[in-house]
Amino acid sequence: MSQRIIQRFESLTSRGQKALVTFVMAGDPDLSASTEILSALPSSGADIIEIGMPFTDPMADGPAIQSAGLRALAHGTGLTEVLSLVQQFRRHNQDTPIILMGYFNPILAYNPQKFVQDAASAGADGLIIVDLPPEESNEIAPHARAAGLDMIRLITPTTDSARLPHILTGASGFLYYVSIAGVTGSKSADVNAVADHIARIKTQTRLPVVAGFGIKTPADVSAFSRIADGVVVGSAIVQYIEQHQKETNLAQRVSAHVSALKSAMSA
Amino acid sequence: MFKKQNLSPPANSLRQGPDENGHFGLYGGRYVAETLMPLILSVEQAWKQAKHDPAFWEEFHKLAADYIGRPSPLYFAQATTKHLGGAKIYFKRDELNHTGAHKINHCLGQILVARRMGKTRIIAETGAGQHGVATATVCALFDMPCTVFMGAEDVERQKPNVFRMKLLGAEVVPVTSGSATLKDAMNEALRHWVTHVHDTYYLIGTVAGPHPYPEMVRDFQSVIGTELRDQMQQKEGRLPDTLVACIGGGSNAMGLFHPFLDDPSVQMCGVEAGGHGVTTDKHAASLTGGTPGVLHGMKSYFLQNKDGQITEAHSISAGLDYPGIGPEHAFLHDTGRIQYVSVTDDEALAAFQMMAKLEGIIPALEPAHAFAHVMKLAPTLPPDHLLVMNLCGRGDKDIFTVADKLGMKI
Numbered sequence: 001m002s003q004r005i006i007q008r009f010e011s012l013t014s015r016g017q018k019a020l021v022t023f024v025m026a027g028d029p030d031l032s033a034s035t036e037i038l039s040a041l042p043s044s045g046a047d048i049i050e051i052g053m054p055f056t057d058p059m060a061d062g063p064a065i066q067s068a069g070l071r072a073l074a075h076g077t078g079l080t081e082v083l084s085l086v087q088q089f090r091r092h093n094q095d096t097p098i099i100l101m102g103y104f105n106p107i108l109a110y111n112p113q114k115f116v117q118d119a120a121s122a123g124a125d126g127l128i129i130v131d132l133p134p135e136e137s138n139e140i141a142p143h144a145r146a147a148g149l150d151m152i153r154l155i156t157p158t159t160d161s162a163r164l165p166h167i168l169t170g171a172s173g174f175l176y177y178v179s180i181a182g183v184t185g186s187k188s189a190d191v192n193a194v195a196d197h198i199a200r201i202k203t204q205t206r207l208p209v210v211a212g213f214g215i216k217t218p219a220d221v222s223a224f225s226r227i228a229d230g231v232v233v234g235s236a237i238v239q240y241i242e243q244h245q246k247e248t249n250l251a252q253r254v255s256a257h258v259s260a261l262k263s264a265m266s267a
Numbered sequence: 268m269f270k271k272q273n274l275s276p277p278a279n280s281l282r283q284g285p286d287e288n289g290h291f292g293l294y295g296g297r298y299v300a301e302t303l304m305p306l307i308l309s310v311e312q313a314w315k316q317a318k319h320d321p322a323f324w325e326e327f328h329k330l331a332a333d334y335i336g337r338p339s340p341l342y343f344a345q346a347t348t349k350h351l352g353g354a355k356i357y358f359k360r361d362e363l364n365h366t367g368a369h370k371i372n373h374c375l376g377q378i379l380v381a382r383r384m385g386k387t388r389i390i391a392e393t394g395a396g397q398h399g400v401a402t403a404t405v406c407a408l409f410d411m412p413c414t415v416f417m418g419a420e421d422v423e424r425q426k427p428n429v430f431r432m433k434l435l436g437a438e439v440v441p442v443t444s445g446s447a448t449l450k451d452a453m454n455e456a457l458r459h460w461v462t463h464v465h466d467t468y469y470l471i472g473t474v475a476g477p478h479p480y481p482e483m484v485r486d487f488q489s490v491i492g493t494e495l496r497d498q499m500q501q502k503e504g505r506l507p508d509t510l511v512a513c514i515g516g517g518s519n520a521m522g523l524f525h526p527f528l529d530d531p532s533v534q535m536c537g538v539e540a541g542g543h544g545v546t547t548d549k550h551a552a553s554l555t556g557g558t559p560g561v562l563h564g565m566k567s568y569f570l571q572n573k574d575g576q577i578t579e580a581h582s583i584s585a586g587l588d589y590p591g592i593g594p595e596h597a598f599l600h601d602t603g604r605i606q607y608v609s610v611t612d613d614e615a616l617a618a619f620q621m622m623a624k625l626e627g628i629i630p631a632l633e634p635a636h637a638f639a640h641v642m643k644l645a646p647t648l649p650p651d652h653l654l655v656m657n658l659c660g661r662g663d664k665d666i667f668t669v670a671d672k673l674g675m676k677i
Contacts, residue, residue, distance in 0.1 A: 056577045057450065057562055059457045060300040066444060078574040104298060104561045109575025131298045131561065135288060154301040158464055163305060181302050182462040 002125035002150050004097040005173045008047060009208045009229065019230030020045055020221070020262050021210055022237055023101065024254075025052035025068035026085050027077025029245035034072075036251035037241070038089050042096045044255035045262025048210075049089075050128070050232065053082050053102030060130045062185030064235040067242065079110045083122040090123030099152060099173075101128040104140075112140040116147040126150035126173045134167055141170060150174075155201060155209075157181045157193075164204060174208040175201065177228065179215065185235030188214045195227040218264030225265045233261055281528040281604055284595060289478020292601065294594035297477040299564045302461050307564075310468075311479040313384045318486065323379065330375055331490060334408070335365045337372075339491070341498035341655070346625045347641075354509070354648035356641060357502075358628075358658040359495055359523065368631065368660035369488060369519045370401035374470060376487030378405040381468035388412045388463075391470045392456040394421055394449035394515065395586030395633070396428025397660055398472030403437035413437040416456045418448035421585050428664050446579040449515075449589045453563050473516025474593035477564030481593050488522025495655060496526055503653055509534045511644070512657040513637040514607070515551065515587035517596045519659035524605060534606070537596065538640045540582035541609035551580035552609040553592040554600050567594040583612035583668065584632035586660070610639040616672055618642055619662065631660030632668065 012019055022041055027034050041049055054069035054077050061069070086098055100119060107115050107129065119127070127149055132140070134153065141151050150173030158181055159167065168175075177198055179189035189211075198209050211224045212232030224231045240257050244250055284291040289311075297307055317323040331337040340363065344356045361369040381389060389406050391413070393399030399415040406413035415432055419441040422429055432439050445451035453476075460469045474481045474488070492510075499507050510527065512520035514537040527533040542550030550556055553568040560569040562577060570578045570590035580590040599605040610618075615632055618639035623629045630638060634657065641656050648654065662669075670677050 055575075056445065057454050059454045059563070060302075060461065062458070063444075073576060105569075105571070105577070106575035108559075108561055109571065109573065130300055131564070133297060133299065133301055133304050135304075136296050136298055156300075156302040158302050158305045160305060167301070178302060181464050183458045186462065 001172055002097060002148060004095065004125050005150060008095070008097050009174065012047060018225040018228070018265055019047040019208070019210060020265055021048040021050060021212070021230050021232040022046040022258055023050040023052060023232060023234030024241065025054060025065065025072050025238060026082040027054060027072030027075050028068040028238070028241060029071055030075045031077065031081060031085070033250055035085060035088055037254050038085060039092065040251045040255045041258060042093055044258040046096065046258055048097045048099065048230070050099045050101045050234070051082065051085065053079060053100055053106060055103040055106055058103060060183055062183040062235060064185045064239045064242070068238045079106055079115065083118055086119070086122040086124050097125040098123065099126040099128055100124050102130070104129050104132045107140065113143040116140060116144045116149050120147040120149050124149060126152045128152045128154070128176065134170065152176055154178050157197065164201065168205050171205070171207060174210055174229070175205065176232070177201065177209050177211045178213045179211050180213050182213065184213055186214045188216065188220055191223045191227060194224065198228055218260055221261050222264040282525060284598065285478060285482055289482070291595045291598035293559070294566050294597040295478055295481060296566050297564060298561045298566065299477050300461060302464065306464050307477050309384065310380070313380050314479045314483050317380050317383055327376055327379060331372070335371050335375065336363065337490065338494040338498070339363050341495060341502065344626055350625055351642060351645040353646040353650065354644070354652040354654040355650060356645055357653065357655045359491060359655055361491060361519065361657060361659045362630065362634070362661035366397070366401045366404050367663065368397040368401065369491060369522065370398040370472060371404065372490055372522065373484045373487040373518060374398070374401040374405045377470045377483065378409055378411070380483070381470065382409065384468060386468035387466045388414070389468055389470050390414045390416065390456050390459055391472060392416045392449065392452040393472060394418070394452070394588055395584065396421065396425040396432065396664060397586060399437070399439070400428050400431045400435070402470050403432040403435035406437060407435045414440060414459070416440050416442050416452040416459070418446070418452045419443045420447045421449065424668060425585055425664060426667070448580070450577065450591070457563070473518040474521045474595060475516045475563060475565060475567070475591060481565065481595055484518055485521045485525055485595065488518050489525045491519065491522040491657065492524060492526035495523065499653065499655070506530055506533055507653040507655045508532070509536065509644070509652065509654045511536045511538060511637050511641055511654065512659065513538045513587065513633045514592060514596065515540065515589045515633065516591070517593040519657050521593060521595060523657045528604060536640065537605055537607045538636045539607060539609040540584055540587035540636055541611040542581040544611055545609050548578070549581035550609065551582040551587050551589060553590060554596065554607045555609045557590070559597070562591055565594045567597040568592050568600070583615060583672065584636065586631070586633045587636065608640055610636050614639040616669065619669060628658070629662035630658055631662045632665045634659050
């Protein structure tokens with residue numbers, strides 16, 4: 001279990017705040033820009049950072065994150081580079097939890113046991129492996145637990161009451177509620193429907209529940225942070241990076257963008 | 268005249284797989300996003316019920332006979348046998364099926380499952396367009412809307428099939444992401460499915476994807492091998508000695524091989540697309556030139572770099588141009604039960620022309636790969652050796668590609 005994740009939610013709760021979870025793709029638009037963007041995120045209001053691990057065939061992602069992954073791969077961002085980004089980030093930040101998010105094949109090629117050990121020593125706190133449902137997770141989950149990494153489980157609008165307990169068994173850190181049946185970057189979800197789902201989940205677990213997928217604007221952030229313990233903004237930030245990748249002050253611009261999202265939250 | 272497939276193999280059989288979680292040894296499984304899991308489980312539930320329902324198989328076999336034209340003939344290829352001067356060569360003529368390939372077998376089966384599930388629209392991916400045409404065909408038959416995802420590059424090189432799909436009422440969506448071929452079409456179909464989980468059935472075109480697809484498609488395609496058993500018994504009074512089939516995802520090969528897995532005297536050979544050669548970076552031979560990995564919902568062999576990034580496949584044949592292979596093939600490869608070889612683009616092209624001249628049959632470029640291997644293998648075997656090749660598709664769709672390669676204008 002990651003102490004950073006527990007402490008982060010405890011401290012937010014004690015201040016009556018919700019978590020802003022920001023997703024950026026490792027190595028997008030390149031490794032040095034990515035390092036700068038990551039280090040600027042906590043002071044701009046990111047409470048938890050998800051770092052995408054690029055993959056050629058991201059079947060759950062929409063066009064924004066697909067192209068971010070391809071940009072990163074074009075600069076040779078492999079898992080070794082992803083872990084070195086985490087390591088650099090940890091040199092000056094000890095409190096902000098880092099979740100690595102991606103697909104199973106690159107991890108399988110790296111060796112799952114070695115990967116979770118290296119990820120933990122680099123300073124990561126949790127893993128989201130999009131194409132690894134609980135049924136297939138035995139190849140990595142026990143090693144992740146042993147290394148102190150949380151396996152962050154996804155719950156979706158299609159998760160019925162028969163399946164929910166199965167997902168909750170072995171879940172740790174927090175739960176990620178996928179607000180829409182769709183890929184990342186889709187159109188926004190209906191906040192009332194999501195509120196009902198999250199309320200249902202909350203009756204069966206004490207873990208924090210964050211909502212993600214299709215949350216883009218400060219208005220979305222404001223609405224969804226009322227009904228969840230946190231919100232994830234991914235494609236909107238990634239798209240912002242794509243639009244401004246050529247500009248010299250990219251990290252500052254991204255910071256300003258993230259600050260605007262965070263202010264919507266506390267409003 | 269039409270025997271039902273034996274779907275309950277004995278203990279210790281190679282035909283037992285997959286296990287309850289869809290694994291064939293180390294391979295297979297259900298590596299999908301959580302949003303799709305409940306849907307995959309409901310497909311599995313519907314398939315399990317259908318599989319044990321005689322009424323389901325009655326409907327399947329009736330349409331297989333009257334609509335597809337099954338059983339497909341087992342043809343003694345006398346001229347080829349004489350020309351190659353070795354084994355006695357037979358073709359299993361699945362290119363004579365309605366729509367011109369074996370793909371219609373699993374399309375018919377799956378649309379019957381989709382109807383039982385109450386799904387109202389069908390999506391599919393296609394490479395050469397054969398599976399897309401077969402899917403569009405059964406959708407027209409059952410009056411269901413159909414959307415086919417096809418790599419933009421394939422849309423370009425398989426124009427006749429694109430037109431056929433449109434005539435049949437299907438919407439063809441060109442996919443430009445990634446390498447714009449079959450694997451990307453499958454990614455896009457999965458993305459679309461995740462967004463339309465409630466009313467849509469994904470009709471997968473080969474023995475790949477998450478459980479239960481590899482098993483389900485195999486069981487529908489096993490009609491090929493089951494027919495062959497009877498036909499060979501009638502013609503020769505015994506089992507065949509060697510079976511040869513081409514492999515992209517592996518559906519026609521699995522359908523031919525599976526009913527014979529427990530007959531140790533029957534040798535089997537799967538022929539992968541060697542492109543420019545398996546030692547180059549332009550081929551589609553996942554078993555010969557790939558490594559185990561996870562993609563498209565399954566663990567199997569894939570073409571990938573050392574970082575686990577999927578690399579692009581290449582083949583002259585759009586239907587074999589896929590960087591993976593069905594998980595049961597991966598399992599049978601590791602056990603050594605089936606031998607897997609590869610032939611190059613050039614060998615397939617020569618075989619394509621050879622069959623047209625020798626037999627008056629223009630094969631698809633996919634079985635031309637199988638035939639190229641038959642041309643190597645047959646002369647090394649005695650005349651009483653019964654060699655069966657699955658002629659899984661006809662070549663009308665490929666004449667433009669072939670003419671182009673031969674420097675001819677149509």
